[in-house]
Amino acid sequence: MRRLFWVGVGVAVTVVVIRKGRALAEQYLPAGATEVVDGATRVSRAWNTARAEFAAGVSERTAELTRDLVGDADLDELRAQRPQHMDDLRHRFRPQDGPKVPASWAGPTEDPDDDGDAAFF
Numbered sequence: 675m676r677r678l679f680w681v682g683v684g685v686a687v688t689v690v691v692i693r694k695g696r697a698l699a700e701q702y703l704p705a706g707a708t709e710v711v712d713g714a715t716r717v718s719r720a721w722n723t724a725r726a727e728f729a730a731g732v733s734e735r736t737a738e739l740t741r742d743l744v745g746d747a748d749l750d751e752l753r754a755q756r757p758q759h760m761d762d763l764r765h766r767f768r769p770q771d772g773p774k775v776p777a778s779w780a781g782p783t784e785d786p787d788d789d790g791d792a793a794f795f
Contacts, residue, residue: 696708
C-alpha cells in the first residue's frame with residue numbers, strides 16, 4: 675500500500691512540475707518557441723510511427739516468405755527435433771571409429787637432410 679501511495683505522489687508531482695514548467699516557458703520564452711518544441715514533438719512521433727509501421731511490414735513479409743519457403747510444416751516441431759536430426763547426421767557421417775589412416779601416410783618424422791646447421795628446422 676505504501677508503494678502505491680508513493681507512486682501516486684510521484685505522478686501528482688510530475689503533473690504539477692510539467693504544468694508549471696509549461697507556464698514558465700510560455701511566460702519567459704519568446705513567442706513561437708513553444709511551437710518549435712511542439713513541431714519537434716510531432717516529428718518525433720511521426721518518426722516513431724513510421725519506424726513501427728516499417729517493423730510491422732518487415733515482420734509481415736518475413737512471415738510470408740517463411741510460409742512460402744517452408745509451406746505448411748510446423749517450425750516449432752522441426753526446431754524441437756533439430757538435436758535428434760543433428761545427432762543422426764553426426765553418426766552417419768562421422769563414425770565413432772575415426773578415420774583409418776595408414777601410418778605410412780604420416781611420412782618421416784625426422785629430416786634425413788638435416789645436418790644440424792639449419793636452426794629453423
